[in-house]
Amino acid sequence: MTKQQLIDGTVKHHKEAIALSDYIYDHPELGNEEVKAQEALCEALEKAGFEIETGIAGLPTAFKATYWHRVSGDTGTMTTIGLLCEYDALEGFGHGCAHHLQGPVMVAVAKTLKQANLSKPFKLEVYGTPGEETTAGKIDMCKAGIFKELDIALMVHGSDKTCVDEKSLALTEIELKYYGVPAHSAIGPDKGRSALDAVLMTFNGVEYMREHMPADVRIHGIITDGGKALNIIPEFASCEFGLRAESRQVLDGIITRFKKIAKASCEMTETSCEMKHLHDFHNKIPSYLLNDIIMKNAAEMKCPNLSEPRKRTGSTDFANVMYDIPGSCLRIAFVDSGVTSHTKGFLEAGKSPAAHNAILMSAQTLVGTLYDLISDRELVEKIKREHQNQRKNQ
Numbered sequence: 001m002t003k004q005q006l007i008d009g010t011v012k013h014h015k016e017a018i019a020l021s022d023y024i025y026d027h028p029e030l031g032n033e034e035v036k037a038q039e040a041l042c043e044a045l046e047k048a049g050f051e052i053e054t055g056i057a058g059l060p061t062a063f064k065a066t067y068w069h070r071v072s073g074d075t076g077t078m079t080t081i082g083l084l085c086e087y088d089a090l091e092g093f094g095h096g097c098a099h100h101l102q103g104p105v106m107v108a109v110a111k112t113l114k115q116a117n118l119s120k121p122f123k124l125e126v127y128g129t130p131g132e133e134t135t136a137g138k139i140d141m142c143k144a145g146i147f148k149e150l151d152i153a154l155m156v157h158g159s160d161k162t163c164v165d166e167k168s169l170a171l172t173e174i175e176l177k178y179y180g181v182p183a184h185s186a187i188g189p190d191k192g193r194s195a196l197d198a199v200l201m202t203f204n205g206v207e208y209m210r211e212h213m214p215a216d217v218r219i220h221g222i223i224t225d226g227g228k229a230l231n232i233i234p235e236f237a238s239c240e241f242g243l244r245a246e247s248r249q250v251l252d253g254i255i256t257r258f259k260k261i262a263k264a265s266c267e268m269t270e271t272s273c274e275m276k277h278l279h280d281f282h283n284k285i286p287s288y289l290l291n292d293i294i295m296k297n298a299a300e301m302k303c304p305n306l307s308e309p310r311k312r313t314g315s316t317d318f319a320n321v322m323y324d325i326p327g328s329c330l331r332i333a334f335v336d337s338g339v340t341s342h343t344k345g346f347l348e349a350g351k352s353p354a355a356h357n358a359i360l361m362s363a364q365t366l367v368g369t370l371y372d373l374i375s376d377r378e379l380v381e382k383i384k385r386e387h388q389n390q391r392k393n394q
């Protein structure tokens with residue numbers, strides 16, 4: 001089978017993918033409650049002969065669908081590719097991030113590859129990854145070692161431009177809870193120790209650290225509890241901080257210094273403190289080679305609004321996957337240039353002809369990419385070596 005024949009085969013699955021996508025769009029589910037989306041996608045893959053496992057990594061709405069393509073007589077290494085999809089909606093805003101498109105694209109890609117009878121062995125793993133917008137399910141899945149067996153991980157995401165990403169910021173979110181001693185603010189303030197003071201000292205300490213941080217570091221905080229009544233010395237106060245940097249190494253150094261500030265604030269105010277990491281997002285390790293292959297295929301498919309890679313983005317749980325193994329997310333244009341995710345424009349275009357077309361364009365681009373990877377093991381090895389070097393040199 002030629003590459004072109006394989007790509008043409010994707011068309012057969014377009015109608016089903018549109019129906020799946022519209023169904024998920026019409027039944028938006030919040031993170032970790034994506035029961036209908038999980039069921040619909042698993043059903044489509046099970047019918048196509050994939051082996052299904054749900055609830056992986058302790059996440060009830062996660063899943064894995066596996067297909068082994070064995071070729072008798074071929075003892076070469078079996079290239080293992082992960083196709084990751086999200087399907088969570090936004091609180092009160094439906095599929096304003098277009099996650100409904102992802103699973104259906106991956107179903108079309110996986111079914112096309114399975115039916116192709118290629119001459120090289122390969123293994124496909126379709127992963128449903130819940131709660132991207134809230135609890136960042138991929139981080140739990142990484143911790144559980146779910147993606148370890150993969151050579152390469154691929155994703156797709158709706159966008160205003162067709163492109164790929166190079167880097168993203170590492171982010172750690174920390175919750176701080178301070179405990180003081182309550183007292184009447186007028187009658188016995190000497191008896192009290194203010195938890196709010198400790199919070200304020202922490203904010204001040206961070207301001208003094210700012211001058212001595214690398215330029216790419218970002219720190220932002222909010223006070224989540226500053227006391228209950230004006231005439232009581234606050235016994236309890238809390239805050240949350242987000243700390244970001246271009247690399248996990250740099251960020252870990254900043255976190256160590258940040259924790260010293262939090263502890264010193266307790267020392268100064270005679271209070272105590274509990275610290276908890278809410279999320280630890282890594283930075284993306286760029287896979288330039290893989291990005292080039294994807295964009296070459298996207299150009300061949302004449303995907304809309306082809307654009308340069310995004311050099312740096314915010315933070316995402318897919319970065320934790322890309323930290324451990326080479327990966328890339330194809331961003332496929334389905335809205336006008338300048339329309340960003342989490343906006344009305346994005347939401348309203350979810351079932352448009354452009355969205356339906358984006359499903360086919362992105363599926364064909366990924367099918368072409370998979371063909372390139374599966375038919376050339378040395379290329380896969382090169383991508384893996386590049387990833388290791390990039391990770392070392394970041």
Ligand SMILES: [Zn+2]
Pocket residue numbers: 097098099132157341
């Ligand atoms: Zn998104």
